[in-house]
Amino acid sequence: MKAQLLAKVSKPLLNKFNTTIERACLRRDAYLDHVFAHEANILKDEIQCRNSPEARIYLQNRLEDLERVPVNFSLSLTTIAAVNRACEDLNVIRDCFINRVLFLLQADINVIEIITGIEIRKYLPDILGDHDRDYLYAPLWGGGLSVVSEIVSSDPFQALRNAIDHFREQGNESVEPLHACLIIPEMFSKRPSGALALNCYLPDKHIPDSPAAKRAAEDLDELFGELTPGNPRALKPEKERKKAL
Numbered sequence: 001m002k003a004q005l006l007a008k009v010s011k012p013l014l015n016k017f018n019t020t021i022e023r024a025c026l027r028r029d030a031y032l033d034h035v036f037a038h039e040a041n042i043l044k045d046e047i048q049c050r051n052s053p054e055a056r057i058y059l060q061n062r063l064e065d066l067e068r069v070p071v072n073f074s075l076s077l078t079t080i081a082a083v084n085r086a087c088e089d090l091n092v093i094r095d096c097f098i099n100r101v102l103f104l105l106q107a108d109i110n111v112i113e114i115i116t117g118i119e120i121r122k123y124l125p126d127i128l129g130d131h132d133r134d135y136l137y138a139p140l141w142g143g144g145l146s147v148v149s150e151i152v153s154s155d156p157f158q159a160l161r162n163a164i165d166h167f168r169e170q171g172n173e174s175v176e177p178l179h180a181c182l183i184i185p186e187m188f189s190k191r192p193s194g195a196l197a198l199n200c201y202l203p204d205k206h207i208p209d210s211p212a213a214k215r216a217a218e219d220l221d222e223l224f225g226e227l228t229p230g231n232p233r234a235l236k237p238e239k240e241r242k243k244a245l
Contacts, residue, residue, distance in 0.1 A: 002076060003075065007070075039179075043097075043200065045177070066099070095197075118163065
């Protein structure tokens with residue numbers, strides 16, 4: 001049984017997605033029914049804590065910075081329930097979730113490298129091993145349609161998650177799980193404030209003038225304070241500094 005899920009989606013994102021999905025010979029809502037359910041179910045594994053009330057309000061305001069249009073997605077009741085449950089549990093705005101998934105589905109390798117902070121292309125041979133051309137020959141085993149079916153019904157970001165897992169297993173703890181990777185205005189040449197609305201979770205330190213943001217700024221000041229010319233200790237002659245120690 002199907003029902004309607006209403007969301008307000010970035011118009012440029014929607015137009016590009018509709019063109020791509022048509023070229024792929026897929027029915028948009030049938031495909032997204034699977035994708036939204038999968039990403040909703042994995043959201044808790046990749047985001048460890050709820051948005052604060054302040055972060056939710058800030059993200060809602062950033063959504064207003066996007067040029068959005070209302071869209072009715074025809075989805076199964078199971079998918080809609082999974083999306084609503086995941087968003088409620090983590091205090092995620094549903095429109096942020098929808099827009100983020102559509103954005104990631106269309107992100108190329110350049111964007112992905114910026115978002116994740118890892119040079120995927122540089123280490124691709126290590127990540128792929130001997131499987132870099134498997135996709136060419138997979139149709140020989142079960143036919144071309146079976147390969148297409150497997151691709152569209154599996155994890156839509158499996159390759160990307162495999163790359164992230166590879167780097168985390170190598171001890172790169174700074175590499176975040178996919179939905180924990182922040183998308184911020186500074187990643188884009190025009191620095192659109194609406195880019196923040198492509199996040200499901202936003203740490204409070206990214207909310208301007210919040211206590212967390214002020215604490216982060218104070219920590220930076222303290223960290224770099226001794227390196228600045230205005231620091232009296234930095235101006236002391238070398239002999240005096242040694243004597244003081």
